Amino acid sequence: METPTQAPCVRLAALGTDMTTAALLVKPPAGVKLLSAKSDTPSALAVGAITEGAAGGWVRLPVRAAADGRPRVTLRYSDQSVQVINYRTLPPFDEHMDTYGRFQADTAFFTADDPFRRSPSFMPWDRELNTTVLNDPRTFVVGLSDDAGGGANEGFASKMRYRPNQHELEKLDLYINSTLWGKELDGAGVPVSLQDHSSHGVRSSMFWVPLPSTNESGQPGYDYPKEDFTGWIWDRARGDSLGKWDPRGLRGMCATRASAADG
Numbered sequence: 001m002e003t004p005t006q007a008p009c010v011r012l013a014a015l016g017t018d019m020t021t022a023a024l025l026v027k028p029p030a031g032v033k034l035l036s037a038k039s040d041t042p043s044a045l046a047v048g049a050i051t052e053g054a055a056g057g058w059v060r061l062p063v064r065a066a067a068d069g070r071p072r073v074t075l076r077y078s079d080q081s082v083q084v085i086n087y088r089t090l091p092p093f094d095e096h097m098d099t100y101g102r103f104q105a106d107t108a109f110f111t112a113d114d115p116f117r118r119s120p121s122f123m124p125w126d127r128e129l130n131t132t133v134l135n136d137p138r139t140f141v142v143g144l145s146d147d148a149g150g151g152a153n154e155g156f157a158s159k160m161r162y163r164p165n166q167h168e169l170e171k172l173d174l175y176i177n178s179t180l181w182g183k184e185l186d187g188a189g190v191p192v193s194l195q196d197h198s199s200h201g202v203r204s205s206m207f208w209v210p211l212p213s214t215n216e217s218g219q220p221g222y223d224y225p226k227e228d229f230t231g232w233i234w235d236r237a238r239g240d241s242l243g244k245w246d247p248r249g250l251r252g253m254c255a256t257r258a259s260a261a262d263g
Contacts, residue, residue, distance in 0.1 A: 013085065015045070015065040018092040024061040024085065025054075026075065033078040034059050044069030044089050065089035097163050104156045105168045108132070115221035116206050117192040118144055120171075121179045122152035135207070135224075137231020143205025143239060144179070144194055153180070201242030208239035 015022055024047075028034050034052075039045045048062030063073070068091055075083040090096050110123040110132050121144055124133040133142055140146040144153065153175060160172055182193030195202050209228050210216040216235060218224055 012088055014088045014090060015063065016090045016093050016096065017065045017067065019065065022063050024063050024073065026059045026061065027057055028059065028077055034075060035078055036076045037061050038074050039071050040074065041069055041071035043067055045071040045087055047073055094163060097159055101159050101168050104152065105171045109171050115219045118179065118206050121175050122156050124152060135228050137227050139207055139209055139232065139234040139239065140205045143207040145202055145205050149205060196242055199242060203239065204241050205234055205239040208236045209233040211235045
């Protein structure tokens, strides 16, 4: 008997239990037929009958999420090859959004004193350690801007636009008025808001690292761990620059404020 060969694996596809018309579309190689499709957890994901004959040689498989889980669908072909599709099945969208909102507002919302003035805000969260991520070898990840740093705040604002509630809106409002817009300068003339008040540009990162090649001092009150100096690091000038390298930070901040206004 021939040993089955492993075809490329689809890493992950998300599917909510309220998605009733979802389908997996498969296009076998010429001369090869899809023989079977089986879910390893039918209680979380059901797979319907194989439907052939679609234009372009595509095969359609109805899929329906039934419960929260991480099921896998195994496809077997006539040439003995096997392919695996990894799914993440989720609760209904509204329920999923409410869970996300509660977590961000009541668990991940960062309010501790911070030398870089990143508080209050929605910082990245370490699910293994169950704590806020305050430093990273990639400076922009913990600087509240760019895709990585600003994503949590923009995501929460998007949730407020779609499904607002008063408690969570108050947290978003606190972030906008204290950190995103905040105060333009502190007593020493240091910018403490993410968004520049005169140009409305967005700082590239509120977190920064003194470059080893310069004599620049670090942020007062912050003890830099050694890993801060080993990755994709930005110094203060690069962090304070108004996003000239990447307009995504500005788009994200505009979306955050617009969502709050709509809410």
